[in-house]
Amino acid sequence: MSGNPINILLVEDNPGDVALLKVLLSDECGDHVSIDTASRVSEAITKLDAGGVDVVLLDLTLPDAQGLEALVHLAPHAHRVPVIVQTGLDDDDLAVKAMQLGAQDYINKGKPDGRLLVRRIRQAIERTRTARELAEQRRRMNALLENIPDRVYFKTREGAFIQVNPALARLYGFEDPAQVIGKTDADFFSPEHARQARADEEKVLATGTPIVGKMEKETFADGRTTWALTTKMALKDEAGVVVGTFGVSRDITDLKTTEIALRRSEERYVRLLDSVKDYVYTVAMEHGQVVSTEHGPGCLAVTGYAPEEFKWDPYLWHRIIFPEDRDAVVQSLAQSAKSGAAFEVEHRLVRKDGAIRWVRNKQVPRRDAEDRIVSYDGLMSDITEKMRADEELKAAHAHLMQLEKLHSIGQLAAGVAHEVKNPLQIILIGLQYLADSPAAQEEQSQSVLTEMNDAVRRASCVVQDLLDFSSPRELGMQPRSINALIEKSLRFVRHDLQTAKIEVVKNLAPTLPDALMDPNKMEQVFVNLITNACHAMPKGGTLTVNTRVKGISQTDFAPHKPGDRSGIGFRPGENVIIVEIRDTGIGLAPTTLARIFEPFFTTKSTGKGTGLGLSVTRKIMDLHRGKISIENHPGGGVMATLTLKPAKPADGKTKEDHEQKKDTSRR
Amino acid sequence: MSKKKILLVDDESGFTRLLRLTLPAYDIREVNDPLKAVEVAREFQPDMIFLDVIMPEADGGTVAAQIKQEPTLKNVPIVFLTAIVSKDEAQTRREIGGCEFLAKPVSRDQVDECIRRHLGS
Numbered sequence: 166m167s168g169n170p171i172n173i174l175l176v177e178d179n180p181g182d183v184a185l186l187k188v189l190l191s192d193e194c195g196d197h198v199s200i201d202t203a204s205r206v207s208e209a210i211t212k213l214d215a216g217g218v219d220v221v222l223l224d225l226t227l228p229d230a231q232g233l234e235a236l237v238h239l240a241p242h243a244h245r246v247p248v249i250v251q252t253g254l255d256d257d258d259l260a261v262k263a264m265q266l267g268a269q270d271y272i273n274k275g276k277p278d279g280r281l282l283v284r285r286i287r288q289a290i291e292r293t294r295t296a297r298e299l300a301e302q303r304r305r306m307n308a309l310l311e312n313i314p315d316r317v318y319f320k321t322r323e324g325a326f327i328q329v330n331p332a333l334a335r336l337y338g339f340e341d342p343a344q345v346i347g348k349t350d351a352d353f354f355s356p357e358h359a360r361q362a363r364a365d366e367e368k369v370l371a372t373g374t375p376i377v378g379k380m381e382k383e384t385f386a387d388g389r390t391t392w393a394l395t396t397k398m399a400l401k402d403e404a405g406v407v408v409g410t411f412g413v414s415r416d417i418t419d420l421k422t423t424e425i426a427l428r429r430s431e432e433r434y435v436r437l438l439d440s441v442k443d444y445v446y447t448v449a450m451e452h453g454q455v456v457s458t459e460h461g462p463g464c465l466a467v468t469g470y471a472p473e474e475f476k477w478d479p480y481l482w483h484r485i486i487f488p489e490d491r492d493a494v495v496q497s498l499a500q501s502a503k504s505g506a507a508f509e510v511e512h513r514l515v516r517k518d519g520a521i522r523w524v525r526n527k528q529v530p531r532r533d534a535e536d537r538i539v540s541y542d543g544l545m546s547d548i549t550e551k552m553r554a555d556e557e558l559k560a561a562h563a564h565l566m567q568l569e570k571l572h573s574i575g576q577l578a579a580g581v582a583h584e585v586k587n588p589l590q591i592i593l594i595g596l597q598y599l600a601d602s603p604a605a606q607e608e609q610s611q612s613v614l615t616e617m618n619d620a621v622r623r624a625s626c627v628v629q630d631l632l633d634f635s636s637p638r639e640l641g642m643q644p645r646s647i648n649a650l651i652e653k654s655l656r657f658v659r660h661d662l663q664t665a666k667i668e669v670v671k672n673l674a675p676t677l678p679d680a681l682m683d684p685n686k687m688e689q690v691f692v693n694l695i696t697n698a699c700h701a702m703p704k705g706g707t708l709t710v711n712t713r714v715k716g717i718s719q720t721d722f723a724p725h726k727p728g729d730r731s732g733i734g735f736r737p738g739e740n741v742i743i744v745e746i747r748d749t750g751i752g753l754a755p756t757t758l759a760r761i762f763e764p765f766f767t768t769k770s771t772g773k774g775t776g777l778g779l780s781v782t783r784k785i786m787d788l789h790r791g792k793i794s795i796e797n798h799p800g801g802g803v804m805a806t807l808t809l810k811p812a813k814p815a816d817g818k819t820k821e822d823h824e825q826k827k828d829t830s831r832r
Numbered sequence: 833m834s835k836k837k838i839l840l841v842d843d844e845s846g847f848t849r850l851l852r853l854t855l856p857a858y859d860i861r862e863v864n865d866p867l868k869a870v871e872v873a874r875e876f877q878p879d880m881i882f883l884d885v886i887m888p889e890a891d892g893g894t895v896a897a898q899i900k901q902e903p904t905l906k907n908v909p910i911v912f913l914t915a916i917v918s919k920d921e922a923q924t925r926r927e928i929g930g931c932e933f934l935a936k937p938v939s940r941d942q943v944d945e946c947i948r949r950h951l952g953s
Contacts, residue, residue, distance in 0.1 A: 579916040583886055586915035587844050590937035594850040597940045601854065625937050632916060 170199045171286065174218045176209040176239070177202065177251075178227050182274065186222070189279035198283075206230040206238045213242040220286050221248045224274070225259070233262055240267040245297060247289035269293060316393075319400060319411040322370060324349045324363055327409065336391075336416075355384040365397055366410050373399045373407060380417070392421035441466035442547040446475075448482070449540045453502075455479045467524065467547045469517030487513035487521060494526070501530055502538055511548065523552040575635035582628045589628075593621045630777040634784070644679040644812030645687075647742055651710055654691035658699065666705035667698075674713045678811040680742050686785045690793075693778045694746045694805045701750030701803060711745040714811075742811055747804040752797040761795055835859040836951050839878035841869045841895060842913065843887040854940045858947065866890040870898045873905055880950055882934075882943070885914035896931070909950045913938065 173190065177183050183202055190198050201218070203209035206229050212218065221243055227235050236250060247269035252259055260271040269289040272282060310317055316333035320326055326345050334342040337353050350359040358381075365376055375398040383391045395414040399407045444463030449456050460475040460482075468485055475481050486494050490512035501508035507529040513521050528543040599605055600614050655662070655669060662669060680687075698708050717739045753761070762783045779795070786793040792808040838855075840848045841863045848862035861876050863869045866887045873881065881899065885892035892912050899905050915936040934942060 582916040586936045587847065590915070591844060591846040591850060593937040593939060594847060594854055598850050598854045621937065628915075629935065 170194075170197050171290065172217055172219045173198055173200045173286065174209060174212055174221045174246075175200055175202045176204075176206065176221060176227065176235070177224045178204040179224070182224070185277060186282075189277055189282060193279040193283045204228070206235050209239060210242045213239070213246065218243075218246050220290055221246055222251055222272075222286075223248050223268075224251045225263075233259070233266060236263055236266050236268060243267075245293070247293040249285065249289055315413050315415045317411070317413050319409060320349075320366070321409045322407070324366055324410075353385060355386055355388075358382075358384045369397050369399050369410050370407055375399070391416060391418045393417060443467075444545055446482070446543050446545060447540050448543070450538050453538075458482055464545070467516075467522065467545060468514060469520075485514045485516070487515055489513075498528070498541075501528060501541075505530060505532070505538075511552075522547055523549045574631075578628075578631045578635040582632050585628050586625060589621050589625050593618070593625075596621065630781075634777045634781050641683045641685070642681050643684065644681055645684050646677070647680050647682075647687075647712055647744060647809070648673045648675075648677055650682075650684060650687055651691055651712070651744070654688055654695055655710075657688075657692055658695050661696065661699045662708065665699050665702060667702055668705075668707045670707055670709045672709070672711040672713075677712050677714065677742060678813070680809045681812040682789055682809070683785075686788070690782050690785050690807070691746075693782045697778065697805075698746060698748035698750070698803070701748045706749035706802070708749075709745070709747045711743075711747075713743050714740050715743045715808075716740055740811065742809045744807040744809070745804055746807075747798055747802055749802040752801065753795075753803055758795065758797070836880070836947065837861070837876060837878040838947065839863065839869075839873055839876055839881045841866060841881065841887075841892070842884035844884070851940070851943065855944060857944075866892075866895050869895045870902065873899055873908075874902060877904060878908060880947060881908055881910045883910055883912050885912050886916065911946055911950070 175183060175186060187200055190200060201212060203212055206227055223235060223239060225232050225235055230238055239248065250263040250268045250271040251274045252271055263271055269292060270285050272285060310330040314332055316336055317330040318326055318333050319328040325347055329342045329345045331342055334345050337345055339345055350362045369376060375396060377396045379395050381393055381395055383393055393414040394417050395412060397410055397412040400409040400411045402408045441463040444461040444467055446458060446460045448458050458475045458479055460472045462472060464475060465471050470481060494510055494512050497508045497510045509527045511525050513523055516522055525546045525548050526543060528541045530538045531540045531542060533539045596614055596618050604610060605614060762779050783793055789809060793805065795803060795805045798804040835858055837859045839861050840851060842848050843864050845864045848864060852860040852862060861872060863872050867889050883892040883896055896910050911932045911934060913934050913936055934946065
């Protein structure tokens with residue numbers, strides 16, 4: 166034996182029996198036992214209360230208590246100490262009663278056996294300790310189950326409750342957890358929820374794998390709902406066989422309700438914010454200077470700035486006005502200050518996030534008794550959507566007007582052509598008839614006839630250009646290679662290029678996608694632009710033609726002028742084909758550039774051009790839903806840039822990809 | 833070898849007369865009233881016909897359709913002359929209809945070249 170000696174309290178009034186037991190025990194255990202004695206129950210109680218006793222050996226015939234009475238007195242003081250009753254008689258009934266009263270064991274004094282005694286003492290101590298530990302564990306477990314707000318349950322394989330804690334019982338409407346035993350989820354929840362819960366249990370039963378922290382909406386049979394975070398595990402017996410399930414679920418209804426309320430509130434806020442299109446403001450003035458501004462809460466939605474930001478920075482309102490519109494707004498303001506009248510102005514402003522919005526700004530000056538302006542009270546309304554709709558309407562209207570105009574011009578042109586060309590026809594043939602006559606053989610007559618011939622041809626060309634310009638022809642669209650068409654157009658004007666000693670540089674992207682176009686019309690565009698470039702370089706120069714793919718950015722086509730439908734079909738993020746045709750001439754004056762697409766506007770001398778070439782070119786680009794721009798190039802000369810849609814969405818390659826692969830051949 | 837017979841239908845008598853005078857190599861018959869064109873054609877039996885498109889009373893297309901119905905004339909090449917056709921249209925119509933279009937004003941040489949092309953003389 167090892168460890169501390171066993172402290173035995175021997176309650177015995179017979180000194181002989183005491184001596185005998187001491188001998189028996191020390192023989193068996195040596196100094197591993199320590200024996201204290203008490204000859205009366207009262208003495209034994211005192212010693213037990215003092216502590217340090219591991220086991221009590223109680224004789225049932227004592228001077229102050231007889232029989233089981235001794236045990237009845239002693240037991241309350243020995244609740245953690247095993248009591249072994251010694252009976253002098255071989256009386257089983259007494260032994261059974263003693264056990265019922267709390268004795269751990271009994272031994273017969275008539276048959277003293279040291280080894281048996283020691284073994285039974287040890288077993289009694291061990292049993293008491295185990296029972297105490299079990300009781301302690303159970304107490305702790307019960308404390309947990311009784312008090313924890315989470316719901317805990319144990320179920321059979323079939324889903325019937327074996328044990329539940331009060332929290333779960335309360336959820337089901339019972340005070341006593343025992344009332345839940347034997348019931349299943351189907352007794353409490355909606356059929357759908359019970360089915361789902363059962364399916365989860367069956368999964369746990371089949372796999373042994375727990376379901377941890379599942380968030381579920383519990384719908385009760387009466388329609389009430391709660392939210393819970395649930396963990397379900399397999400319940401195993403000693404042999405590790407799954408005999409049921411157990412689990413814990415936490416009520417998160419409050420949390421969830423708060424979360425839902427918060428989300429709804431946020432959504433409502435966003436909706437409200439989105440719907441706010443107006444706000445009021447006041448600009449306080451002193452001696453003609455702004456001293457402070459006060460903006461209504463709606464300013465956040467319209468401008469992106471909070472009311473405090475306007476308060477801290479009295480000139481913020483001025484800075485957020487779109488730069489180009491600032492002078493006009495300030496002028497209106499000054500006008501209003503001077504006249505004392507209210508003013509209303511529509512302008513753009515730059516939001517905090519950089520977006521540009523259209524606003525209608527109505528302001529009324531307020532004056533003090535001495536007629537000094539003390540403040541402006543204003544109403545700012547976001548009219549971006551309205552402006553956008555107006556723009557589209559204007560553009561559609563302008564397009565319609567343009568079509569009608571073209572139709573009228575077409576009819577006029579046809580009439581003019583018929584009435585002018587027929588006389589020209591007679592003059593032309595007449596000139597040829599005269600050229601054959603003997604009188605025409607004189608040198609002077611010949612030169613007169615040649616001049617007249619040229620004049621007829623020039624007049625005819627003007628009428629022909631007018632017809633071409635106004636012919637409302639439908640386009641024969643087909644996917645074609647822009648690069649091939651450029652090559653063809655260059656061959657067409659080869660003679661002009663060579664005559665003017667113009668070098669041609671081509672940077673044609675080899676992977677350029679096909680464009681959807683009317684090849685005849687588009688060839689007319691290229692020939693027109695290349696011919697113009699030739700005319701811009703009468704003493705030679707370089708004609709550069711570039712093609713590439715480009716991704717449209719937000720700013721590429723942002724503001725459309727009313728009526729301008731060019732490039733209206735382009736969307737940011739889309740890939741388009743870019744063609745650039747550049748000359749190295751002297752460039753164009755800004756006044757010329759502004760009017761360059763106007764019909765009959767020309768810088769060429771009479772007879773060299775009708776002023777319809779670029780009008781026709783732009784009309785063709787419009788019909789292709791493309792875009793043309795003509796600008797002076799920073800490096801000199803003029804550059805025409807064409808933007809066209811690919812026949813099918815261009816590949817995902819970036820502009821850089823295409824540029825890297827560019828063919829830079831020269832000829 | 834007899835001269836090729838050319839029927840010229842145009843309401844502009846000045847033009848038809850001058851063209852006839854400048855092209856003496858052909859036997860040119862002028863018709864200035866389109867309503868008489870078919871009748872003259874039937875009688876004249878031309879090798880080739882030039883038809884103005886816009887004329888009073890009957891346009892060139894109607895006249896051409898009537899001529900095409902004449903058994904003895906249906907294979908005679910017809911060339912339209914017009915003052916109001918754009919370059920594109922002239923090109924496209926040639927490709928589509930099989931009939932050639934010449935945009936006025938035409939020169940004597942253009943007409944001559946056109947006749948040679950069709951009649952191979």
